[in-house]
Amino acid sequence: MKNGTGHYLLIDGVNKTFPGQNGRERLKVLDEINLYADEGEIIGIVGPSGCGKSTLLNIIAGFVPPDRGRVVFCGKHVQKPSPERAVVFQTVVLFPWLTVWDNISYGLKRRGEKNIARLVKRYIQIVGLDSFEYYYPDQLSGGMQQRVALARVLVLNPRLLLMDEPFASLDALSRLTMQQLLLDIWQKLRITVLFVTHDVEEALLLTHRIYIMSRRPGRIIREIQVPFGFPRSFSLTGTPCFAQLKSEILNTLILGLK
Numbered sequence: 001m002k003n004g005t006g007h008y009l010l011i012d013g014v015n016k017t018f019p020g021q022n023g024r025e026r027l028k029v030l031d032e033i034n035l036y037a038d039e040g041e042i043i044g045i046v047g048p049s050g051c052g053k054s055t056l057l058n059i060i061a062g063f064v065p066p067d068r069g070r071v072v073f074c075g076k077h078v079q080k081p082s083p084e085r086a087v088v089f090q091t092v093v094l095f096p097w098l099t100v101w102d103n104i105s106y107g108l109k110r111r112g113e114k115n116i117a118r119l120v121k122r123y124i125q126i127v128g129l130d131s132f133e134y135y136y137p138d139q140l141s142g143g144m145q146q147r148v149a150l151a152r153v154l155v156l157n158p159r160l161l162l163m164d165e166p167f168a169s170l171d172a173l174s175r176l177t178m179q180q181l182l183l184d185i186w187q188k189l190r191i192t193v194l195f196v197t198h199d200v201e202e203a204l205l206l207t208h209r210i211y212i213m214s215r216r217p218g219r220i221i222r223e224i225q226v227p228f229g230f231p232r233s234f235s236l237t238g239t240p241c242f243a244q245l246k247s248e249i250l251n252t253l254i255l256g257l258k
Contacts, residue, residue: 007036007072008192009060009160014069016055029055031217033069037160042186042193044203044226046249047213048257053196056218057162060194061087074159083107086153090165092145094137094152100124101133104151111156123151126185143174147181154185161193167202176234179205183232200249204242205232212249214256222252 016030029052037043047053058064060071062081071078073085094103101120108116124133127147137145146166153161163182167175179202186193197203203210204226212222224245228236236242 008039008041008074009037009194010070010072011035011056011060012070012072014056014059014066014071016052016059016064016067028217030059030066031219033218033220035211035220035223037192037194039192040190041209042195042207044207044210045194045196045213046198046200046203046210046253047218048215048253049198051213051216052218053213054164057087057164057194057196060160061085061162083111083156084159085162086156086158086160087162087164088146088149088153088166090168092137092142092149094145094148096137099134099136100129100140100148103137103148104155107152107156119155123155126154126188127151127181141174142170143178146170146178150181150185154189154191159192161191163193163195165197168198175202180234182206183230187231200246200253201237203249204228204245205234205236210249212252212256221256224249 011033014030014033015028017026017028020027033056035043045053045056055064059066060078062078062085065079078085095106098106101124104123105116105120108119113119124130127150129144129147129151132140132144137148140148167178170178183206195203195206207226209226210224211220212224213219214221226245227241
C-alpha cells in the first residue's frame with residue numbers, strides 16, 4: 001500500500017533544532033531530511049555519532065515533532081505515537097518482574113486482544129525463544145532479551161518497525177545471530193523496516209537501500225541501492241562487490257565529516 005505521496009513512508013523536508021546549553025542558542029540537529037520507504041523494504045540509515053539518526057527515528061515514531069517538514073505514513077501525517085509504528089531501541093527495556101511470556105503479552109492484554117495465547121506462542125517461536133517462556137529478563141543473555149523486545153513489538157502487528165541500533169551493545173557472535181534472525185523474520189513477515197546503524201557492514205547485509213547522513217546538522221548526502229537479493233548469506237562480506245560498496249560508503253561518511 002502506498003500513500004498519496006506515492007510511497008508507504010515519506011519524510012519530506014524535515015528539520016529539527018533543540019535548545020542549546022545556555023538556553024538561548026539553538027542546536028540544529030536535522031537539516032532538510034528527505035527520504036522514503038516503500039512497503040516491505042528494509043531501509044538503512046548510517047551516519048556518524050551525533051548526526052541526528054535517533055532524533056529522526058523519534059520524529060517518525062511520533063515521539064517528537066519536526067520544526068519544519070512532514071512525515072507521511074500510509075496517507076496520514078504523523079503527529080503522535082501509534083502502534084502501527086513500533087520502535088526497538090538499543091537499550092532493551094523489559095519489565096523485570098514479568099516473565100518472557102508476560103512481557104510479550106503485555107501490550108495485547110492492554111488493548112483487549114483475543115487469542116493472546118496463540119499470538120504469543122507464534123512470536124515466541126518466530127524469535128526462537130521456545131522453552132524460555134517462563135524465564136525472567138535477568139535470567140537471559142543480552143541477545144535473548146533483545147529477542148523478547150522484538151517479539152513484544154511484532155506481536156502487535158505493526159506496519160513499520162523502527163530499529164535504533166538494536167544490536168550495537170551485543171557481543172560479536174550475538175550480533176551476527178540477531179542480524180540473521182532479523183533477515184529470517186523479514187522473510188516470514190515482509191514488514192517494512194527502518195534500521196539505524198553506525199555499522200556499514202550491518203547496513204549492507206540487512207537492507208535494500210541505504211541513506212548516508214553527514215555530521216550534525218544531519219543531512220542526507222547519498223542514497224545507495226544495495227544490489228544483493230534475498231535471502232542473504234554472511235558470505236557476501238567476502239565478495240568484491242560488498243567490499244567496493246563498503247569502501248564507497250566509508251569514503252562518503254568521511255567526506256560528510258568535513
